[in-house]
Amino acid sequence: MITFFSDQQALHRDVKEVLSGELVPSFEVAQRTDIVLKAIETRGLGPVMAPAQFDTDAVLTVHDPDYVAFLRGAWDEWHALFPDTTQAMPYCFPARGFRSICPAHIEGRLGYYSADLTAAIMAGTWEAVWASVECALSGQQQIIAGEKSVFSLCRPPGHHAGRDQMGGYCYLNNAAIAAQAYRDSGCLRVAILDVDYHHGNGTQSIFYDRADVLFTSIHADPAWDYPHYLGYQDEIGVGDGKGYNLNLPLRLNSTWADYEPALLAALERIAVFQPDVLVVSLGLDSYEHDPISSFKLDAEKYTFMGQRIAELGLPTQFVFEGGYAVDALGTNTVNVLEGFQQY
Numbered sequence: 001m002i003t004f005f006s007d008q009q010a011l012h013r014d015v016k017e018v019l020s021g022e023l024v025p026s027f028e029v030a031q032r033t034d035i036v037l038k039a040i041e042t043r044g045l046g047p048v049m050a051p052a053q054f055d056t057d058a059v060l061t062v063h064d065p066d067y068v069a070f071l072r073g074a075w076d077e078w079h080a081l082f083p084d085t086t087q088a089m090p091y092c093f094p095a096r097g098f099r100s101i102c103p104a105h106i107e108g109r110l111g112y113y114s115a116d117l118t119a120a121i122m123a124g125t126w127e128a129v130w131a132s133v134e135c136a137l138s139g140q141q142q143i144i145a146g147e148k149s150v151f152s153l154c155r156p157p158g159h160h161a162g163r164d165q166m167g168g169y170c171y172l173n174n175a176a177i178a179a180q181a182y183r184d185s186g187c188l189r190v191a192i193l194d195v196d197y198h199h200g201n202g203t204q205s206i207f208y209d210r211a212d213v214l215f216t217s218i219h220a221d222p223a224w225d226y227p228h229y230l231g232y233q234d235e236i237g238v239g240d241g242k243g244y245n246l247n248l249p250l251r252l253n254s255t256w257a258d259y260e261p262a263l264l265a266a267l268e269r270i271a272v273f274q275p276d277v278l279v280v281s282l283g284l285d286s287y288e289h290d291p292i293s294s295f296k297l298d299a300e301k302y303t304f305m306g307q308r309i310a311e312l313g314l315p316t317q318f319v320f321e322g323g324y325a326v327d328a329l330g331t332n333t334v335n336v337l338e339g340f341q342q343y
């Protein structure tokens, strides 16, 4: 299986986030991809290739052009005003009762385009975010060219990013961009399976009113974990998209005994949909020792997960999302990919 990765992705590093009331080093660190690359090499998964270059036009069917322009220029604008700081972060949001307008000042626009305090922008963020998108698009092109499977080792991750919103370590939605690219390449139906511990709120919102892209997600009950305000079972899509959004929230501390039936239900829905291609938002934070999550999957279960996904028999693009138990991240990621290949 080919992996796409760019060294540029490490330019977004040493970020801080607000967690439990404190400004702390982000769990989303550059070392995450280092350890995955090492496992890919050690276990001989296949070649690691640099992505092709793409123009920003490639994402404008998924993301709002004003938002993309904001992301691209935010650091320079912030740094000119606050030269002694290392990252740009909002402190004010258009919450209930405010008007949903985009202000002129960079602080106002940061709040307008942010969902939370976990997606700071710094020098190098845009270059990393764009390289991550290029890994997603290069993977998509490989599948269109006839590969059965591909791994886009995207970082920063993407599934919390909405059409015009960043949050949850995500800026541009790599999986959604790939899914749309399949549609633009002539695929009639695209399925997305999101196995990250957290609900893929950005991906859901992008395709919520569409019947051509099925979104399925297994995640922690948002009543008790991030992103809290989306990801409930009664969100089934709207308009043409009604019936094409499947949320399978699980209780905190769920084990494989809870997880496997949900996975099989998602796969069954995908099989009925008869897509041309599958995009897997591959988060590994369902792992038992993940520092910010509560599920109890051990390393072996990721091999089972890969095997179950392979049973669909679909061309499949894996897109890297979360997973913060860095020491185990390489093993768990490659377990899924090997499980898929060995089936």
Ligand SMILES: [Zn+2]
Pocket (backbone or CB within 6 Å): 196, 197, 198, 283, 285, 322, 323
């Ligand atoms: Zn996650």
